[in-house]
Amino acid sequence: MKKISLLLSIIIFCSCSSLFETEPSEKEFLIGFSQCTSEDLWRQTMNDEINREIFFYENLSLVMTDADNSIEKQIADIRSLVEQKVDLLIVSPVVSGPLTSIIDEVYKMGIPVILLDRKIEGDSYTAFIGADNHEIGYQAGIKAAQLLEGKGRILEFWGLNESSPAKGRHEGFADALNNYKKIEIVDSGPGNWYPDSAAILAKKMFEKDKNFDLIYSHNDAMAKEVYKVANSMNVDIEYYIGVDALPGNEGGIQMVIDGILDATFVYPTFGSQAIQTAEKILKGISWKKDNLSNSIAVLPSTAKMLKHQTDQLLADHKKIERQREILNKQIVRIESQRDALYILGFASMIILLGIFFAVRAYFVHKKLNLKLNKNNEELRFLNAKLAESEASLIELNATKDKLFSIISHDLKNPFNIILNASKELAEEYSTFSEDERVEYIGMIKEEAVNSYVLLENLLHWSRAQRGALTVSKDVQNLEKLIQKGIINCVQPATNKNIKIEIEIDEKLNVFVDDTMLITVVRNLVANAVKFTMQGGTIKVSSRILDEKFIEVSIKDNGVGMEQDKLDRLFLVNEQITSPGTENEPGTGLGLIICKEFVEKNGGEILVESESGEGTTFYITLTRN
Numbered sequence: 001m002k003k004i005s006l007l008l009s010i011i012i013f014c015s016c017s018s019l020f021e022t023e024p025s026e027k028e029f030l031i032g033f034s035q036c037t038s039e040d041l042w043r044q045t046m047n048d049e050i051n052r053e054i055f056f057y058e059n060l061s062l063v064m065t066d067a068d069n070s071i072e073k074q075i076a077d078i079r080s081l082v083e084q085k086v087d088l089l090i091v092s093p094v095v096s097g098p099l100t101s102i103i104d105e106v107y108k109m110g111i112p113v114i115l116l117d118r119k120i121e122g123d124s125y126t127a128f129i130g131a132d133n134h135e136i137g138y139q140a141g142i143k144a145a146q147l148l149e150g151k152g153r154i155l156e157f158w159g160l161n162e163s164s165p166a167k168g169r170h171e172g173f174a175d176a177l178n179n180y181k182k183i184e185i186v187d188s189g190p191g192n193w194y195p196d197s198a199a200i201l202a203k204k205m206f207e208k209d210k211n212f213d214l215i216y217s218h219n220d221a222m223a224k225e226v227y228k229v230a231n232s233m234n235v236d237i238e239y240y241i242g243v244d245a246l247p248g249n250e251g252g253i254q255m256v257i258d259g260i261l262d263a264t265f266v267y268p269t270f271g272s273q274a275i276q277t278a279e280k281i282l283k284g285i286s287w288k289k290d291n292l293s294n295s296i297a298v299l300p301s302t303a304k305m306l307k308h309q310t311d312q313l314l315a316d317h318k319k320i321e322r323q324r325e326i327l328n329k330q331i332v333r334i335e336s337q338r339d340a341l342y343i344l345g346f347a348s349m350i351i352l353l354g355i356f357f358a359v360r361a362y363f364v365h366k367k368l369n370l371k372l373n374k375n376n377e378e379l380r381f382l383n384a385k386l387a388e389s390e391a392s393l394i395e396l397n398a399t400k401d402k403l404f405s406i407i408s409h410d411l412k413n414p415f416n417i418i419l420n421a422s423k424e425l426a427e428e429y430s431t432f433s434e435d436e437r438v439e440y441i442g443m444i445k446e447e448a449v450n451s452y453v454l455l456e457n458l459l460h461w462s463r464a465q466r467g468a469l470t471v472s473k474d475v476q477n478l479e480k481l482i483q484k485g486i487i488n489c490v491q492p493a494t495n496k497n498i499k500i501e502i503e504i505d506e507k508l509n510v511f512v513d514d515t516m517l518i519t520v521v522r523n524l525v526a527n528a529v530k531f532t533m534q535g536g537t538i539k540v541s542s543r544i545l546d547e548k549f550i551e552v553s554i555k556d557n558g559v560g561m562e563q564d565k566l567d568r569l570f571l572v573n574e575q576i577t578s579p580g581t582e583n584e585p586g587t588g589l590g591l592i593i594c595k596e597f598v599e600k601n602g603g604e605i606l607v608e609s610e611s612g613e614g615t616t617f618y619i620t621l622t623r624n
Helices: 003-018 041-055 073-081 097-108 132-147 164-177 193-207 218-233 251-258 271-283 302-344 348-410 411-432 436-467 477-496 516-528 563-567 590-600
Strands: 029-035 060-067 090-092 115-116 127-131 152-158 183-190 214-217 239-241 288-294 474-477 499-503 510-511 537-544 547-556 603-609 614-622
Touching: 003 271, 029 041, 029 271, 041 060, 041 271, 060 073, 060 271, 073 090, 073 097, 090 097, 090 271, 097 115, 115 271, 127 132, 132 152, 132 164, 132 183, 132 214, 132 239, 152 164, 152 193, 152 218, 164 183, 183 193, 183 547, 193 214, 193 218, 214 218, 218 239, 218 251, 251 302, 302 348, 411 436, 474 477, 474 516, 477 499, 477 510, 477 516, 477 537, 477 547, 510 516, 510 614, 516 537, 516 547, 516 590, 516 614, 590 614
Parallel strands: 029 060, 029 090, 090 115, 115 127, 127 288, 152 183, 152 214, 214 239, 499 537
Antiparallel strands: 474 510, 537 547, 547 614, 603 614
16 A cells, blocks of 8 residues: 555656646747837828738737827837847837937937838838838829829828828829820928828818819828818819728728729738848847838729739638637636646646646647648638739830830830821922932831831730740751841931951751741841941851751941940839930830840840940850
8 A cells, every 4th residue: 555655646746846847948028119109090000010920920019009109108109119128129200300319319229120111210120111202202293194194283191291191192102294294283282191180181182273183192092081171172183193002991902992092002010020020030030120112003904903802811811810719718727727736736636637737738739730820821822822923013004014115115206207208298299309208208118117016926926925826946057047037227328337257057947936036136136227327337247056056147346335234124113114226216115025036936135235336135045
């Protein structure tokens, strides 16, 4: 019996001892967040995102304060957070200048500081996370110019005057409109980010002047209130532009769908990124100091698709919140069971029950963790898909803008020349000398050829963007294809006394789509003629790289290019166009087509150039 009692005592002792053994855990950190205000929807969305993200980090805890847009209160809040010995401070300043001193003080104390959304004066911070507000304002200005077709009166509603986002959104907007002399920002005033303030300001402005064509508001909420005031006062304003593009039924995306806004621009809340960056800083993992996010325009053509994606993301967020509530209840239940085991731990029966509950709780907790991790992965996947969609929208917008630019300007101008010349020739034919008639006819012919080449490039590019372009490759004689490609370039070269030298082995064959290669050669040689001076030389040559590839080079001794232009030469969203040496026009479309056609034929296009030293294009082609 004594042996049994001793054995039981040992078992009880060992069992009890195991109750107090805990696994070593990661160091815990306290993060302080000083929010400038939580009154508007965008700030509330940021707060929700921060609270949701920090849940995924067991070693991080958060204390949040709200300054109610008061500089004095935010300074006091920051001092209070420092007194609570936070390991890292996140601040979204009310304004830049007055908050610089206190933030600089905290930073010099050795406490890492993350600036969220708004900057301070100077660089006394560990990381900044936000968007390029100047770029957002610039995009808004470009969109306003497009909507107004280069002429109109604009009324601008600022955010808080001294805040960095408001300054950036105004300056970018003004910079974009500098080139439009017939567009005027007639009046502006601070709405301070709040709809009520914007409504009061709009009423005063409309009582003085009702003749406006477009409203530009620094956020969507103010734009909506101005829209309501304008309707109530019978002020006929055709266009409204806002910023933020928040999801949900009250957000800017829905306003575009409802026809209140003609455009808004995505301005993320950065809550998740702030917590992720904070963890890297606290763990000593490499991070980036200045993190600027790009923005995309939300237009009527894209709003419904983006609304569907963001609605799905919000639904997933709510699902995670429900999972978190369930997990918290389970944790409370587990802690209650642990307390009961501690109180009754000396009884062998309770020990057994305690083991049972502990094992059960372990598996429940593990199951919930697995489920939560799965949900987290799904959320990250959805975020990645949303990022892909955003990139796709940016590309689509760039493609559309490029297409409209070419149609409205580069295709329109040659036709205007043809119409004017033919009209003048028809009306003044009898008064013209024979030389004048020949000159006008030659002018019409030259512009017609240019228009045809541009239209053909435009059609090729449009088909490629729609996926309707098929590649029909066959064995072709390289020298014959080169001759066909330069035939339209001979006369322009002759006019500039430019010599075109062809050094192609007449026995070489390539495996390509002949139409595509002819188009590529024509565009590259035409470019060379365009940027080569009178009396220059263009050389088209080939060399065998190996058993599989041939290289064709098109070299000129023209004006060349700077490295900055080379880096952006083949980007569809960059307007790389320059007049030729005799002011020949261009669209920037030809090189994009060349790149796409060469790659569709299994090759590669490269370029070498120096300013004043000429340019060489290299294209690789597959042999037979």
